[in-house]
Amino acid sequence: MIGIRARPDRPAAAAQGDAEPIRRSLAEPDAFTALHDRHAPAIHRYVARRLGPDAADDLMAETFLIAFRKRRRYDLARADARPWLYGIATRLVARHRKAETARYLLLERLGGETAAEPVDSEARVSAQALRGPLARALADLPEIYREPLLLVAWADLTYEEVAAALDVPVGTVRSRLSRGRARLRTALGGADPTEEDIDG
Amino acid sequence: MDEIALLREAAPDVAPPTDAALRAGRDRLTAAARPARRWAPRVPRPAALGLLAGAAAVAAAVAITMAQVVAPEGHGSATAAAAEVLRDAAATARNGPPVKPGVYSYIRELVVFSGEPERQCQETWLRRDGSMAAVGASSEQAGGRCEIHDPGHRPPTLRGDDSDRHPDTDVSTLPTAPSALRERLYSDAAHGRGQNPDDKGPRDQLVFTRIGRLLRMPLPPELRAALFQTLATVPGVDVVRDEKDAFGRQGIALARSFGDQGNTARVEIILAPGTYRYLGMKTVQDMGAPAPLTRLSALLTTAAVTRPLQRP
Known part of the structure; x- marks a missing residue:
């Protein structure tokens, strides 16, 4: 749930x-x-x-x-x-x-093009937080799954609010979240996504 | 654990927007709410002029280091091969046309990231101390043309609060004798002068970074020559032949690696063989992804302007 x-x-x-x-x-x-x-x-x-x-x-x-x-x-x-x-x-x-996220930040910073704000520690934190298997799984996730997942996880929107934000029916949001989660699970070495595909 | 909870937990812990950023955003909104106040019309620069200005410019890598290098700083020099290239570059630069540095330097570049078909046009305004005053990006049109008035992308925005924090590091006050210039740059690096607020790292790297920024500005020939000579005395600088910029132009590159476990980035300054005018730069960062990530640029235009956000 x-x-x-x-x-x-x-x-x-x-x-x-x-x-x-x-x-x-x-x-x-x-x-x-x-x-x-x-x-x-x-x-x-x-x-x-x-x-x-x-x-x-x-x-x-x-x-x-x-x-x-x-x-x-x-x-x-x-x-x-x-x-x-x-x-x-x-x-x-x-x-x-x-x-x-991470490469954009790091590369652009290393290129010096965004280096005028005192954001060093934040940049490091986001780069680190997004490293590892989860970062890669997220990066590999198609946008239609990543968007609803991150709107729920990082913007604290409800399913209905995600539906309004993305201008799709709430049923579509549910199924995209479900598939997105299943893909993440597989990418992270978890269970076969088909087993738990119905989720809310 | 469910994946959404996992994502929540991994959410980057970002700082809230600065007051300056909030104010800038609000100001843009207020400006848009007042249709009577229009921006001054911007006159596009003829392409030929832009290319001429580009040819006159030499620029370099601007790098931010987050790692500490163990080797003693300020001792040693570039490799012999790099020093040879830089000697030649200095001799060539010294015979360049006279250039008067402006209060601000305008730079337009083409930028491409590895694995991405789309190229970006990036505009940067540097203060006369070499720090960044404003930056913006727009999408590239066919053939490297930049639609700088594209309203949809990232319009240029001012960075930092004050317009000229370190008048003492004005390029016109920099010595043109190589040893004096080297001393000055290392001393500035030790005292945080001529840097962006978040530039951190060993002095060798700060000096490398600063030279990179300075070389990108329109500069008097003798100062440009001295900067090449100083670069030859920065430890860790090497030469890479057969490099290409974002346009695919063949060049010769001066490279420096951070060489640290925490930061494996390698930055290259790509120069045109023979003329040593700046072509572009390349940053390679291995972040543990399947392939190293690369940012490649090509200089389109550089020019002196009198205020940030002004285009030549």
């Missing part, structure tokens, strides 16, 4: 009331900054985990710029904008998917 769990770190204000600043921003564009202030750190963390802190600065900003441009399309019936924002961030990360 992995779909439901407590998320004490979710800001109370975020779960409600995102629709309000978005609605107001239609007439007063500046009101959209409230959404940035509320969610930018979480979006940054998610992108930083996938691509590293330097790319995260840019993609965090870009996520909110794109959201701002598309704000007219936001479904104001949804109080929580996180799935929408994570969906945008995920699509931005996908553009960088060929640059897998």
Whole structure:
């Protein structure tokens, strides 16, 4: 059972009331900054985990710029904008998917092109955390499985929220998560994935 | 343990965004919310000019080390073969055209990572102390053309807070006598001058890195020559023949390996044979993946500009 769990770190204000600043921003564009202030750190963390802190600065900003441009399309019936924002961030990360987290970071840093922020220790940590068999398994995982897995594991979204973020039915999310987990299990030397393919 | 719990546990423990990053993101949003304030129109540089500027430039590897090298620092020199190449490079550079360094240096490169068909265009702005002021990336168009106005990719963003932290390391104040320059670079490395805030490692590596950054800027010929001569005195520098840049241009490379268990990276500066103008650089990092990972670049344009984010 992995779909439901407590998320004490979710800001109370975020779960409600995102629709309000978005609605107001239609007439007063500046009101959209409230959404940035509320969610930018979480979006940054998610992108930083996938691509590293330097790319995260840019993609965090870009996520909110794109959201701002598309704000007219936001479904104001949804109080929580996180799935929408994570969906945008995920699509931005996908553009960088060929640059897998660790190597992207390390190589780019070694190239000196992102070396202007004091992020040395973080870079080392993410590189280390993603080393070993799990990193390789994750790197080998097709994007359609990796995205829902990481949205659940690293962005703390529920299945329904992942479905909204990726704009696919929740049943599709379930089956992709299940297959993604099975692939990881196999890659990590676990049981035959076909044995446990039905999972929630 | 289920795989999602495993992933949760392995989630990289990343630092929250800096205040500067949050402010920059918010500022971009605020700017977008005010349609009346437009960016100044950017005038693309004619390709021929860009190539000329590129030909005038010599640049090098910029490397960050996370490891400590045991060998005593500042003693020894490059290999004899590398020293010979660098002697020739210095002699050639000394006869180069006069160049006035700018307040900022603009650099545009083509970058390719191993195993990835897509190439990137990368733009970098260096301060006059050789540290990085801004960086951005866009996708490559056909034939190495850069769509620098591509709004979708990574637009250039400012790095760091202040625009000019170390005016004392302005390139125009660097000595052009090789021994004095060497002394100055090692002293700067010991005192954290002319470095990016996160540059760490042994002084040999910091000096190598700094020279790499400096060589990439438009520089007076005598300083460029002195930098080549200094590079010949940095321990661990070797020469690699028959190297190619991201464009496939044949070159001769100066290489330095970190040679440490924690950091096996090898960085190469690729120069054009004979003219010693900068072609590109190559970084090879073996991270235990099936194949070593490589970042390869090719210089497209370099030029002096008066402020960061300004294009020539």
